[in-house]
Amino acid sequence: MRRFIRQIADAGLGLGLALFLGLAGAAQADFHDLTRLGGFKKIYLLPAPNAPEIDVYVILPVGEANATGPEGLAHYLEHLVASSADQAHGTGLRQRSHNAWTSPFWTVYWNRAPIGQMDDMLRYATTLFQPPSLSDAFMRSDRDIIAREFDLRIRANPSASFAKAAYRHLYGAHGYGRAVIGTPDSIARLTPAKALAFHARHYTPHNAYLVIFGPITLQQATPLLAQHLADLPANPSPQPQHDQPQLHQPLPAAPKSGLQMHLPTLARDQVLILGHAPAPPNMPRRTLFYAKILLESILNSGQPGGLGKPLYYDDFVVSNISIALQLLPGGQIAFELAFSPDAEMPIAQATQRVQQVMQDLAQNGLPESTVESQRSILQINSRIAQQANARYALGVAMDSLRNLGEALDADSHHMALHRPCTADLNALLRALFTSPSIITATATKDKP
Amino acid sequence: MALPAAAFDVQSHKSPNGHSFSLLPMREAAQTVVHFVWRGGDAYLPTEKGNLPELAPVLLAQSGSTDMPITDLGTQLNAICGGLLFYSGTDALHGLLIGVAGKMVPAAQLMNAVMARPKFDERWLKRLQRNFVENVTKDQATTGGQAWRALREAGMGNHPLIQVRSKTPAENINKITIADIKDWHRRSLSTGNLGIFAAGPATAAEIGQAIDAALQGLPAQNKRKDYAPLAMRYPGKTILLHDPKLAKSYILVAGPVPKNYAPSQEERELGMAVLGVSDQSRLHTALRTELRATYAFSAWMSEYSRDSAVLYFQGEVDTAQVAKALQTIETTYATLRQEGISAVEFPFAKRLYANRAKTMVSQPKDAANMMAEAWLTNRSPVQGLGYAQRATALQRAAVNRVIATQFPSFDSMTKIVVSPDAKAVQADCVITHFTQAARCW
Numbered sequence: 001m002r003r004f005i006r007q008i009a010d011a012g013l014g015l016g017l018a019l020f021l022g023l024a025g026a027a028q029a030d031f032h033d034l035t036r037l038g039g040f041k042k043i044y045l046l047p048a049p050n051a052p053e054i055d056v057y058v059i060l061p062v063g064e065a066n067a068t069g070p071e072g073l074a075h076y077l078e079h080l081v082a083s084s085a086d087q088a089h090g091t092g093l094r095q096r097s098h099n100a101w102t103s104p105f106w107t108v109y110w111n112r113a114p115i116g117q118m119d120d121m122l123r124y125a126t127t128l129f130q131p132p133s134l135s136d137a138f139m140r141s142d143r144d145i146i147a148r149e150f151d152l153r154i155r156a157n158p159s160a161s162f163a164k165a166a167y168r169h170l171y172g173a174h175g176y177g178r179a180v181i182g183t184p185d186s187i188a189r190l191t192p193a194k195a196l197a198f199h200a201r202h203y204t205p206h207n208a209y210l211v212i213f214g215p216i217t218l219q220q221a222t223p224l225l226a227q228h229l230a231d232l233p234a235n236p237s238p239q240p241q242h243d244q245p246q247l248h249q250p251l252p253a254a255p256k257s258g259l260q261m262h263l264p265t266l267a268r269d270q271v272l273i274l275g276h277a278p279a280p281p282n283m284p285r286r287t288l289f290y291a292k293i294l295l296e297s298i299l300n301s302g303q304p305g306g307l308g309k310p311l312y313y314d315d316f317v318v319s320n321i322s323i324a325l326q327l328l329p330g331g332q333i334a335f336e337l338a339f340s341p342d343a344e345m346p347i348a349q350a351t352q353r354v355q356q357v358m359q360d361l362a363q364n365g366l367p368e369s370t371v372e373s374q375r376s377i378l379q380i381n382s383r384i385a386q387q388a389n390a391r392y393a394l395g396v397a398m399d400s401l402r403n404l405g406e407a408l409d410a411d412s413h414h415m416a417l418h419r420p421c422t423a424d425l426n427a428l429l430r431a432l433f434t435s436p437s438i439i440t441a442t443a444t445k446d447k448p
Numbered sequence: 449m450a451l452p453a454a455a456f457d458v459q460s461h462k463s464p465n466g467h468s469f470s471l472l473p474m475r476e477a478a479q480t481v482v483h484f485v486w487r488g489g490d491a492y493l494p495t496e497k498g499n500l501p502e503l504a505p506v507l508l509a510q511s512g513s514t515d516m517p518i519t520d521l522g523t524q525l526n527a528i529c530g531g532l533l534f535y536s537g538t539d540a541l542h543g544l545l546i547g548v549a550g551k552m553v554p555a556a557q558l559m560n561a562v563m564a565r566p567k568f569d570e571r572w573l574k575r576l577q578r579n580f581v582e583n584v585t586k587d588q589a590t591t592g593g594q595a596w597r598a599l600r601e602a603g604m605g606n607h608p609l610i611q612v613r614s615k616t617p618a619e620n621i622n623k624i625t626i627a628d629i630k631d632w633h634r635r636s637l638s639t640g641n642l643g644i645f646a647a648g649p650a651t652a653a654e655i656g657q658a659i660d661a662a663l664q665g666l667p668a669q670n671k672r673k674d675y676a677p678l679a680m681r682y683p684g685k686t687i688l689l690h691d692p693k694l695a696k697s698y699i700l701v702a703g704p705v706p707k708n709y710a711p712s713q714e715e716r717e718l719g720m721a722v723l724g725v726s727d728q729s730r731l732h733t734a735l736r737t738e739l740r741a742t743y744a745f746s747a748w749m750s751e752y753s754r755d756s757a758v759l760y761f762q763g764e765v766d767t768a769q770v771a772k773a774l775q776t777i778e779t780t781y782a783t784l785r786q787e788g789i790s791a792v793e794f795p796f797a798k799r800l801y802a803n804r805a806k807t808m809v810s811q812p813k814d815a816a817n818m819m820a821e822a823w824l825t826n827r828s829p830v831q832g833l834g835y836a837q838r839a840t841a842l843q844r845a846a847v848n849r850v851i852a853t854q855f856p857s858f859d860s861m862t863k864i865v866v867s868p869d870a871k872a873v874q875a876d877c878v879i880t881h882f883t884q885a886a887r888c889w
Contacts, residue, residue, distance in 0.1 A: 052803040052806065052807065053803065092792065093728060093792055093793060093796060094728070095795075095796050097726065097727075097800065098727065099727070114799075141740050144740050144766070145736065145740060145743055146743075147766075148741075148742055148743035148764065148765075148766060149743040151695070151696045151743070151764055152743050152744065152764050155695045155696060156589075156590065156591075156694075156695045156696065265589065267582035267583065267585055267586040268578075268582050301523075301526075302518070302519035302522050302523065303519070303523055308519075309519055313517070313518060313519050316571055316575065319575055319578065319579060320579075342575060342578075343574055343575065343578050373523070373527070376527070377526050377527060377529075380529055381529065384478040384479070384529060384548065385478065387478055388476060388477055388478030388479075389478065
């Protein structure tokens with residue numbers, strides 16, 4: 001299960017380990033668009049001869065935000081589908097590693113194995129689109145496993161409960177406000193029938209993406225894909241609307257009041273400022289995506305224009321601060337700003353200071369020198385990562401796929417970092433920080 | 449994935465100022481890591497200041513240097529794709545310099561600014577202390593945090609490492625002063641009693657210059673002091689820590705294994721992996737897939753000190769099934785010890801393990817760390833880096849022999865159950881707070 005946007009985290013704005021890269025060894029992954037083979041919405045192959053094994057990802061643009069009824073449905077279905085598809089190899093031990101995860105907007109299924117297991121992995125990938133074949137007893141008992149997962153991640157974790165409540169406060173009954181893992185009550189109300197209905201409605205390969213990465217060549221992959229893609233439905237039922245009723249409904253107006261919670265088990269007071277806004281007009285999606293990357297990196301830096309400089313480094317207003325930006329499937333942009341007040345700083349005062357810094361940034365914009373400095377850092381890092389880490393190319397492909405609907409190769413990504421100008425970043429910044437759809441949620445250890 | 453061709457091509461060099469260092473050339477890596485190791489523990493500290501070694505390195509990096517504001521230092525480092533990291537082990541202080549070829553010296557100069565002219569700002573100390581205390585308090589409230597503290601209370605006696613590991617009472621962290629930090633700094637960072645291990649594409653000449661730049665102006669000797677050996681003990685009992693206010697239950701089972709890097713380390717690690725690493729491991733399968741009592745249950749090995757390694761299994765468990773889960777753990781573990789890894793399991797488990805080992809050896813940071821660890825445990829750098837080769841060469845019969853003879857019996861291990869249910873399990877000893885565990889002998 002993944003959060004909407006990353007969890008509240010310590011800022012770690014000090015001398016960081018800017019680059020601990022992954023695999024060394026000859027590096028650059030190749031990049032092939034094999035969508036012409038059919039079956040999936042997009043198919044990408046990234047051969048990487050030095051990777052130890054092959055990764056196969058199936059990415060569905062379906063998540064909890066598409067669901068109605070008891071919360072946690074998309075995640076529950078993911079459990080069932082993964083268990084069912086995991087029998088693709090037959091009985092006994094499988095010779096691949098396997099996992100799956102769900103977010104508000106996506107469900108991803110992953111397998112990893114040597115090339116000898118490609119048949120099994122592709123069989124798994126196509127089996128995902130068949131209704132789960134599991135006993136009713138097993139499917140019902142999987143709710144207990146999810147209840148244990150809830151215990152692990154959420155129960156006795158006040159920060160997680162706080163974040164859930166804050167998102168619900170901002171988005172209300174809209175799909176974006178639903179909790180991916182659900183609640184103990186909602187988990188108990190999930191049924192195999194509901195899960196199967198959700199599967200029938202949303203799990204179609206023609207909306208899904210297939211990404212293959214690792215020590216496999218185009219010549220090896222093509223016949224295997226052609227063979228297994230033939231197992232996918234040839235004439236799918238009418239492609240489901242990508243949840244127009246749910247996901248693309250207009251976002252509700254933010255409530256006028258903020259949210260205050262008293263959570264005595266919190267280690268320290270926490271604040272979340274959440275907001276969403278329409279994208280700046282006439283900004284192409286790709287420009288918007290790269291503006292988001294640059295802006296987020298600047299705001300999280302200790303440079304002039306970064307939130308950390310005045311608030312964390314100079315004036316000790318906050319003991320940690322971080323911001324995450326996101327492009328939403330409905331075309332809007334969103335942000336999550338998380339911080340805790342520093343010692344001796346009352347939470348109200350810290351919040352006021354943070355809000356003032358946000359307003360100042362929106363009004364004054366980012367220093368040109370910071371934009372160019374941070375752009376340069378990102379580009380240098382991108383080239384270094386590209387040189388020595390084939391998985392970097394995979395990361396670029398997956399991120400661009402989820403945000404742009406198509407995967408980019410690492411070179412295109414590097415060049416695209418040039419794309420947004422300072423005016424673009426400032427337009428995005430203004431749109432976000434002056435949006436009327438912002439809420440402030442505070443959670444305190446002590447009763448206010 | 450082939451093993452790095454230069455796995456054994458460890459070179460010995462001297463910097464222009466005469467500092468010896470080992471270098472593993474890794475020409476296709478993006479960065480070079482220089483790992484400095486100042487040998488010795490922090491046993492000179494009174495027990496109540498035992499958490500200073502964890503705090504001080506963070507303060508060293510975070511509050512930066514008197515030469516420039518920390519934000520400038522961070523920006524300069526980022527601009528040359530450099531990085532710094534300091535952390536403490538029980539027998540050494542570690543410092544990492546990360547950089548790219550051609551920029552090692554400027555990165556090292558920034559490291560020297562921090563090491564030779566640290567700022568040690570009082571406001572930063574207070575901030576870090578507060579964060580530290582809050583994190584400890586949070587951890588102490590979790591079922592896992594309580595289980596581990598109970599284990600240490602039961603087995604560590606009055607050894608000073610108990611404060612280091614358990615960090616309780618957390619209020620002791622607030623007793624650390626800037627004067628203490630400065631004393632730690634004077635004792636620790638030196639040009640002597642120092643091992644230096646580098647891995648990456650930078651040349652020996654450039655690395656040598658960087659080393660000299662990093663160590664410029666540091667005193668010749670350090671005054672670190674090793675802790676007394678720790679003889680960790682494990683009551684072979686089931687201890688129930690009962691607290692009705694808890695929301696969930698936790699099981700921790702732990703017992704001694706030969707110290708890390710003793711012969712057959714890789715055999716032990718593979719046995720541990722089959723037991724509890726991956727979703728096809730024995731414990732995960734038994735407790736989640738079959739019993740449906742947990743979301744995740746795992747096994748791992750770690751160490752309290754160089755002399756004292758531990759094998760453990762742990763995880764949250766449905767309160768209503770704690771007793772059954774503990775029985776299942778016992779049966780699953782006993783079966784592994786008696787019968788070993790099957791011919792069907794072994795290839796998959798070995799492949800995962802060997803891949804992980806090869807990946808580690810191919811990364812400059814891990815490669816440098818392996819050489820540093822080898823030095824600290826009186827092995828050669830080549831022996832340290834031979835990890836991947838040894839993992840690839842594992843044989844099932846040898847692994848099973850090690851499991852049978854070196855994994856402790858379940859009866860001799862300490863079983864700790866933390867639960868809101870007073871009847872969760874038939875216990876040999878029931879306590880209500882982890883500090884009481886010492887009486888469970």
